[in-house]
Amino acid sequence: MADRVLDLADDxxxxxxxxxxxxxxxxxxxxxxxxxxxxxxxRRALTxxxxxxxxxxxxxxxxxxxxxxxxxxxxxxxxPVTEPPRATPARELAMASLLGAAWIAVLILVVSxxxxxxxxxxxxxxxxxxxxxxxxxxxxxxxxxxxxxARSQRAxxxxxxxxxxxxxxxxxxxxxxxxxxxVVEASSLWLLVSAAVHVALCVLLARLxxxxxxxxxxxxxxxxxxxxELGATLRQRGDMTDRRVEQILAETRxxxxxxGTPVAAEFGPAAEYAARFPADEPVAARRRAWFFSAxxxxxxxxxxxxxxEEGWRWGSPHxxxxxxxLLAGGTAVASWRQVLRAR
Numbered sequence: 001m002a003d004r005v006l007d008l009a010d011d012x013x014x015x016x017x018x019x020x021x022x023x024x025x026x027x028x029x030x031x032x033x034x035x036x037x038x039x040x041x042x043r044r045a046l047t048x049x050x051x052x053x054x055x056x057x058x059x060x061x062x063x064x065x066x067x068x069x070x071x072x073x074x075x076x077x078x079x080p081v082t083e084p085p086r087a088t089p090a091r092e093l094a095m096a097s098l099l100g101a102a103w104i105a106v107l108i109l110v111v112s113x114x115x116x117x118x119x120x121x122x123x124x125x126x127x128x129x130x131x132x133x134x135x136x137x138x139x140x141x142x143x144x145x146x147x148x149x150a151r152s153q154r155a156x157x158x159x160x161x162x163x164x165x166x167x168x169x170x171x172x173x174x175x176x177x178x179x180x181x182x183v184v185e186a187s188s189l190w191l192l193v194s195a196a197v198h199v200a201l202c203v204l205l206a207r208l209x210x211x212x213x214x215x216x217x218x219x220x221x222x223x224x225x226x227x228x229e230l231g232a233t234l235r236q237r238g239d240m241t242d243r244r245v246e247q248i249l250a251e252t253r254x255x256x257x258x259x260g261t262p263v264a265a266e267f268g269p270a271a272e273y274a275a276r277f278p279a280d281e282p283v284a285a286r287r288r289a290w291f292f293s294a295x296x297x298x299x300x301x302x303x304x305x306x307x308x309e310e311g312w313r314w315g316s317p318h319x320x321x322x323x324x325x326l327l328a329g330g331t332a333v334a335s336w337r338q339v340l341r342a343r
Contacts, residue, residue, distance in 0.1 A: 003109035008046045015296070017342075024060045026051070049114035088145055091209050093138045098202035100134030108293040111320050120190070122183045125175040130194065136167045149232035152242045153287075156235075189334035223263045229270035238287060239279035248277060282339060289335035292328050299324035 009025035025046065032042040049070075053060050056280045064070040088096075108130070112120065120126065148156030193273045227249060234245045252273075256263040303321040312318060 008043055008050070012050050012053065012060070015050050016057060016059070018059065021053060021060055025068055028071055031068055031071045048214075054178075069283075083184065088142065089212050090142075091211060094209070095202050095205055097131065097135040097138045098198045098205065102198040102202075104130035104133055105191045105195040106196065107190055107323075108320075109195075111323065112191070113189040114240060114319060118188055119186045120186060121185050122190070124178040124181050124183060127183060127194070128341035129175070131198065133219055136164075136171060140164050145236060149236050153235065154242065169178065180287055223256070226263050226270050230274055233271050233274040234277070237274070239281065239284040240277075241280070241283055244280065244283075285335060285338040289332060289339050290330035292335055296325060296328040296332050299328065 009022055009029045011023040012021040013019065015021060019264065028049075029042070029046060032045070049060060049064065052063060056063065060070075064073075085188050108126070112118075140160050140163050144156045144160040147159040231245060231249055234240055234248060235242070240248075252263070252267065256266055259266050264270075274311075299321045303318065303325060306321060311320075
């Protein structure tokens with residue numbers, strides 16, 4: 001699907017015969033793909049742009065401006081071109097857990113090599129930690145998404161915390177209780193085998209567990225179901241406050257009452273109607289900043305505790321906590337700078 005969208009960029013050469021038009025179109029096509037634009041609507045938008053270039057004889061830059069801005073305007077001013085957000089299916093959560101486990105295994109290997117530990121004492125915590133940590137993260141994600149769609153951002157954060165705390169306690173008790181259970185001593189490079197196994201399991205799962213079929217649209221959903229879908233879609237976007245979502249719902253209800261027609265007939269599908277409202281970028285940036293700030297607290301606390309107990313040393317677990325802190329803290333700082341710029 002993505003290849004077909006990108007291939008349309010080459011057709012811009014037939015519009016005016018100017019290679020620069022193709023470069024513009026390639027940038028726009030790549031942006032459409034990166035923003036998960038529906039392939040059919042992406043192709044339609046690019047085809048219409050090429051036809052307009054051919055009809056006017058002007059460059060796409062003169063007609064539409066920068067390609068990134070043009071892609072953004074497709075959502076704000078015209079037919080929504082992005083897929084409406086949905087709750088992540090269980091299949092994708094399982095696959096993300098396996099891929100996450102592979103990444104964690106690679107990170108453990110990197111830390112080991114930085115410490116020049118060429119051999120590992122493989123205990124049950126070391127063997128199972130990648131999959132358990134990745135699965136716990138996807139479980140929290142699933143709870144956050146589903147509660148957020150049904151209730152509010154605040155309720156989603158509380159529910160995710162109520163799942164995260166006991167999950168962290170259970171994992172900690174398991175790791176502490178089995179840390180001395182040695183399975184085998186072998187080369188650290190076996191961690192690459194662990195990562196490869198998780199990737200292979202992900203591929204196998206993708207083949208054995210078919211993707212869910214696209215939902216068929218209900219011809220005329222009732223008003224209650226329509227408003228429930230609208231609220232869920234707006235909340236899951238993550239770029240609006242709960243107050244703004246409630247304001248949109250109240251205004252839409254008022255318009256529907258004035259029109260005196262079924263809300264689905266008046267505004268169309270709820271998910272597409274939700275896409276008409278522009279994103280509040282400061283809200284999205286602020287939420288990212290708070291998330292990574294909270295994520296930085298754990299490695300910071302661990303690093304302080306390790307240093308006070310044992311002093312500083314360039315080894316595990318000090319180095320692992322430091323790398324975690326640098327990744328999460330660096331992302332938090334970048335997110336807070338984006339918040340300040342948005343203001």
